[in-house]
Amino acid sequence: MTTPFRWGLIGPGRIAHRFAQGLQHQGCGVLQAVASRNVQRASEFAEQYQAPRYYDNYAELLADDEIDGIYIATPHNFHFDTAKACLEAGKPVLCEKPLTVSAAQTETLIELAQRNNTFLMEALWTRMLPVYQQVRKWLNAELIGDVRLVQSNFGFCIDRDPNDRLLNPDLAGGVLLDMGVYNLSMSDWVFGRGPENAQATGLVGNTGVDELMAVNLDFGDQQYGQFVCNFVSKTENHLTIYGSKGHIKVEQMFWDTTQASVVVGEQQVDHFDQPFAASGFEYQTMEAERCIRQGLLESPQIPHQTTLRTMKVMDQLRQQLGLID
Missing domain, CATH: 3.30.360.10 (Dihydrodipicolinate Reductase; domain 2)
Known part of the structure; x- marks a missing residue:
């Protein structure tokens, strides 16, 4: 019998509930641990979804040997630093959209994932529905x-x-x-x-x-x-x-x-x-689990270059409105 895939979750906010609810589908893995700088929020989320443990910092989650992959659900501006830390620790990453807030940041994460031989995927769940x-x-x-x-x-x-x-x-x-x-x-x-x-x-x-x-x-x-x-x-x-x-x-x-x-x-x-079989997030979760188990660095459904080219277009559009230089 295959051991259930064990997820760590960073950022137990609103969207993270959809992810955790998706894990209730029998085709998905389990929530193993929750990390948040707000320990009460981490504790309550872990209790709600029967996660065995929780952390009040990300470093302990990254050091947890019983984590097979990490789902990042923090606000956009924290995605880059959080995903970077995960990849540097050799932890596969499923990160909420947008993966980062600039094409330059996205390129850095893709290069890091490839260099560290670690899976990285933008959680743009709609494509999997x-x-x-x-x-x-x-x-x-x-x-x-x-x-x-x-x-x-x-x-x-x-x-x-x-x-x-x-x-x-x-x-x-x-x-x-x-x-x-x-x-x-x-x-x-x-x-x-x-x-x-x-x-x-x-x-x-x-x-x-x-x-x-x-x-x-x-x-x-x-x-x-x-x-x-x-x-x-x-x-x-x-x-x-x-x-x-x-x-x-x-x-x-x-x-x-x-x-x-x-x-x-x-x-x-x-x-x-x-x-939906559960919350709707289960389809992207199962795809990430499949890719990680097979040793892939990216999903063919949302490959790195697709995420990067979308980010490049968003850079252009935001620049046209004077939002970035």
């Missing part, structure tokens, strides 16, 4: 003909707390890094490559972060992408792929959905609706 596996089958079957355009929205009105990480530039706040990364990455997923050109307009709020961004993407070969991400308005958060014969609509919330349909001409010809 069953609904997108079905969408890929529809695309491969050319049901909608030649794909020409991908459009998506990701928008909500958020609480106007300037100290919240979403609006705080010191915590790598801003809508593109937090939400727009899904729009951009899934457009890349559809075409299987990054855009040749990307142009952004948008709103930079009084705290100095992007609160709305409207983006046009040119993928070449007469293929395009458009998306809007924002903190100021609730939008219809679909993703639609338009082709020469019809379209595929991934229902809202497109990054966290179980439903999609394909329309040819004016007629719906297929529909997909499959509940």
Whole structure:
């Protein structure tokens, strides 16, 4: 019998609950330990999800020989240093999106992972969802003909707390890094490559972060992408792929959905609706576990170069709005 994969978790915040709930799926490993600089938070999280131990610092977790991989769920601005420490300790890493806050940081982590022969993966869980596996089958079957355009929205009105990480530039706040990364990455997923050109307009709020961004993407070969991400308005958060014969609509919330349909001409010809096995995070977790057990350094589903090219585009878009030099 195969020994369950043992996860260490750094940053027991909101999103970490989805990860821990995903581990309840029988195809996943177990939560072995939790680390947080807030010992009460670490203790409570460990108790809630039956983790045998918890730590009030990351060094002890990294020194734990009974940890097979580490999931990082800290705010964006801490991803680089935390992932770097894990890789230097030889611990495989599954790190929440965005992997870092700049392409330069991403390149450094990729080089470190390769040099230390240690697995590294951005936890962009949407790419692993069953609904997108079905969408890929529809695309491969050319049901909608030649794909020409991908459009998506990701928008909500958020609480106007300037100290919240979403609006705080010191915590790598801003809508593109937090939400727009899904729009951009899934457009890349559809075409299987990054855009040749990307142009952004948008709103930079009084705290100095992007609160709305409207983006046009040119993928070449007469293929395009458009998306809007924002903190100021609730939008219809679909993703639609338009082709020469019809379209595929991934229902809202497109990054966290179980439903999609394909329309040819004016007629719906297929529909997909499959509940998650657990929280939805289990699919990326199982992929990471599979890769680590096989000794891979990256997942073929989210390879290093895909993460890097998405980060390079986000650098460009943020630069166009004057957010970075």
